[in-house]
Amino acid sequence: MNNQISLNQAISLFLEAKKAQCLSQNTMIDYERTLRNFQQFLESDPPIDSITTTDVRRFLNSLSHLSKKSLRNVYIGLSSLWTWLIEEEYTNIHLIRKIKPPKPEIRAIEPYTYEELQRMFSVLHRSREFNIPGKRPFTIAKPNPLRNYAILLVLLDTGIRNSELCNLKVCDFNPSHPSSIKVFGKGAKERVVPISEVTLQAIQDYLQKERGNYTEDDFLFVVDDENKPFRPDTLHRVIKRICQQAGVRRTHLVHRFRHTFAVNFLKKTHNPYALQRILGHQSLDIVKRYLALVDADVFEAHAEASPVMNLIAK
Structure with missing residues (x-):
């Protein structure tokens, strides 16, 4: 000792x-x-x-x-x-x-609906209108529409965590090696996450048309023109503002994109092991919760599509 x-x-x-x-x-x-x-x-x-x-x-x-x-x-x-x-x-x-550890928080998995997502995307390029008494009404374009569009697509397309998006650097996005982006997760563990061409193009548009000067070692998403990287609380405020403008009333706004990606991925692929790798989970425990939600949809779909139920029961 x-x-x-x-x-x-x-x-x-x-x-x-x-x-x-x-x-x-x-x-x-x-x-x-x-x-x-x-x-x-x-x-x-x-x-x-x-x-x-x-x-x-x-x-x-x-x-x-x-x-x-x-x-x-x-x-x-x-x-x-x-x-x-x-x-x-x-x-x-x-x-x-x-000492007995505090009980873990088990959040309900409630992904965004397609209608909510469409409303979020629709407000990004909308101008803000101001009406001041005694003056002519005027409009001001919302700031950083291409950045915010790319952020929403990355969150929805990859399911990465709030902190993981904030830590992305320009060099993690490589147009010469499309359809993937490098992510550093919990414990600084690196993983390669698939990403769609639409999202990659949105990132390129943001960098070329809105971002301006940057180097490969700069953070991918920055706050305004100060080149300061996003922090998790900053990203939360940006998403909260978008949701308020779109009339989307939810909690855990950024993490809900992760739920949305996971549920839709399983609905299309039914591959929990691939989802585990993409999300960076060490075990299948959390993935099983997504799977249980998708399984409920499968039973509902079967009840509607069953030839026996449609032929005999009616």
């Missing part, structure tokens, strides 16, 4: 170790935020082995305003720290495993 270390020392050493593993920037930010918030909650820098399960439970209870998914991520971050502490022989007690 190594010499006893304080929580602050443990966090710093843990973050250095994880940084050396080349984890994604988002993962590192989540780790540091979780662990520093825990340290701040304790209002001290106690030795690791003096921290109790009561301390951890009180911290988790203080975060009851978070979603189940966010709360579970906090638990996972703390658990990762204690797993590392045991591996490095700073402690022999995995404190977090003594």
